[in-house]
Amino acid sequence: MLRYADLELDEGAHEVHRAGRYIALSPTEFKLLAYLLSNAGQVVSKVQILDHIYFYDSSGSRLNDSLGSETKPGPRLAGQAEGLGLQGGHSGTVSAVSGDGRWRVLLNPGPHGMSAVVALPLDTVDGATSKLLWLNAVLLAVTIVALIALGRWVVRLGLLPLTRMERTAQDVTAGRLDLRLADTDAHTEIGRLGRVLNSMLDGLQKALLAREASDARLRRFVADAGHELRTPLTAIQGYAQLALRPEPRSALERYEANRFIAQNAERMSLLVDDLQLLATLDKEPSYRRERVDLLSLAADAVSAAAVHSEPHPVDLGPLHTPADPTGAEELDVAETVGDPHRLQQIVENLLSNARTHTPPGTRVHVRVGMTEAGRGTGGTDRPGRTTASPPLPEGLPISVVEVADEGPGLEPVDADLVFERFYRADPARSRIHGGSGLGLAIAATIAEGHGGRLELDTAPGRGCTFRLVLPAADSGPERR
Numbered sequence: 001m002l003r004y005a006d007l008e009l010d011e012g013a014h015e016v017h018r019a020g021r022y023i024a025l026s027p028t029e030f031k032l033l034a035y036l037l038s039n040a041g042q043v044v045s046k047v048q049i050l051d052h053i054y055f056y057d058s059s060g061s062r063l064n065d066s067l068g069s070e071t072k073p074g075p076r077l078a079g080q081a082e083g084l085g086l087q088g089g090h091s092g093t094v095s096a097v098s099g100d101g102r103w104r105v106l107l108n109p110g111p112h113g114m115s116a117v118v119a120l121p122l123d124t125v126d127g128a129t130s131k132l133l134w135l136n137a138v139l140l141a142v143t144i145v146a147l148i149a150l151g152r153w154v155v156r157l158g159l160l161p162l163t164r165m166e167r168t169a170q171d172v173t174a175g176r177l178d179l180r181l182a183d184t185d186a187h188t189e190i191g192r193l194g195r196v197l198n199s200m201l202d203g204l205q206k207a208l209l210a211r212e213a214s215d216a217r218l219r220r221f222v223a224d225a226g227h228e229l230r231t232p233l234t235a236i237q238g239y240a241q242l243a244l245r246p247e248p249r250s251a252l253e254r255y256e257a258n259r260f261i262a263q264n265a266e267r268m269s270l271l272v273d274d275l276q277l278l279a280t281l282d283k284e285p286s287y288r289r290e291r292v293d294l295l296s297l298a299a300d301a302v303s304a305a306a307v308h309s310e311p312h313p314v315d316l317g318p319l320h321t322p323a324d325p326t327g328a329e330e331l332d333v334a335e336t337v338g339d340p341h342r343l344q345q346i347v348e349n350l351l352s353n354a355r356t357h358t359p360p361g362t363r364v365h366v367r368v369g370m371t372e373a374g375r376g377t378g379g380t381d382r383p384g385r386t387t388a389s390p391p392l393p394e395g396l397p398i399s400v401v402e403v404a405d406e407g408p409g410l411e412p413v414d415a416d417l418v419f420e421r422f423y424r425a426d427p428a429r430s431r432i433h434g435g436s437g438l439g440l441a442i443a444a445t446i447a448e449g450h451g452g453r454l455e456l457d458t459a460p461g462r463g464c465t466f467r468l469v470l471p472a473a474d475s476g477p478e479r480r
Helices: 027-038 046-050 123-173 189-244 251-283 294-308 340-356 412-417 439-449
Strands: 002-004 007-010 015-018 021-023 052-056 062-067 091-095 102-109 115-121 290-293 314-318 335-338 364-372 385-387 397-405 453-458 464-471
Touching: 002 027, 007 027, 102 123, 123 189, 189 251, 251 439, 290 294, 290 340, 294 314, 294 340, 294 364, 294 397, 335 340, 335 464, 340 364, 340 397, 340 439, 340 464, 439 453, 439 464
Parallel strands: 314 364
Antiparallel strands: 002 007, 007 015, 015 021, 052 062, 052 115, 091 102, 102 115, 290 335, 364 397, 385 453, 397 464, 453 464
């Protein structure tokens, strides 16, 4: 007997009473009501009621009666409840009677040992699952394609600076050495790489330009040396052939021929000596180290120059310094440490240049003194000053020898090149004015080897002032 409120169901008599009144039900309605009363207090879905419900009696045998539609193949259920392999309240999955369908079944115990199996087809669930799988597959494919496209775009964007670097490198390889990389942000690795490459390109450009300039100077020197050597060799050859002729010659003719041969031989010897000296100074310079009085050295050079240069008056005076801007004080000793023979060679070369490159009657002033390195006194760089050596420390005690002429001076383009090897300001490249073009280069090399430098202050119409600047004897070790 099943009871719920005023409702009573007698399973043995298959009768239903409500408040003592008999209710007539069909067998199917009776079974459904019995199922609902046996699950009183539980939520039973519409699907459970309207789909398939199968019954097992108290002995576990399956009854032929069932609830629900039979429009599709039902579940493959065992004839005995034990064959289901289910426990009360637990669900499982079984195949359909025919086809490839599947069912979800739930075993619910009933009154008097009976039990009911609620079956739900999984074709709808399988269809939805299949659709979801296909949708996920499509979304996955679209996502992968989008990620690949986005990744390629991001990589291209990230490598864009490297692409610009590649194009710039190709242009530089083609000969455009003035190009530089635009990506130089110090906060990025590519920017730092760009800075390093720009520095490398700067150094490479400078090296190539220096090499081109050196090659040009070398070619120019080789041409000049060939020309300079060809002229005396031709003269010597001509006079030698003349001496071989059988015609008798006077003593004067023989003397003139020998004199010209000796003069041209000496000319060749001077050029070869200059080349040898310059090579020696570049390779292994060796200087004596002793105290040298530049005043005595300059006085000897002025005395020697006065004998050979009557058209060029030469005087010796004190150096113009901030303390004595007019040079009115007496001459004083200016000492340095070095090789007196090489320093004497510098001063003599400067006096020789002043006599050779200025018109007759041009006055030449030699000034000697001690001061401190500075823009107004010498030893440091300033606009209009030319040198081939690095500057000395500001305020360093220095000994100075100046050779200043009142000649026409030099144009800036000539002044910038005056210390270059094999360079002569004479456009005709003639030996009538000037030597081999090595004198000032040799003098600058010797000065730098003594820890000082040779510099030039000049302007068109204002003459030339060559200044030999050396550390004073008591200023500490010379710069090497």
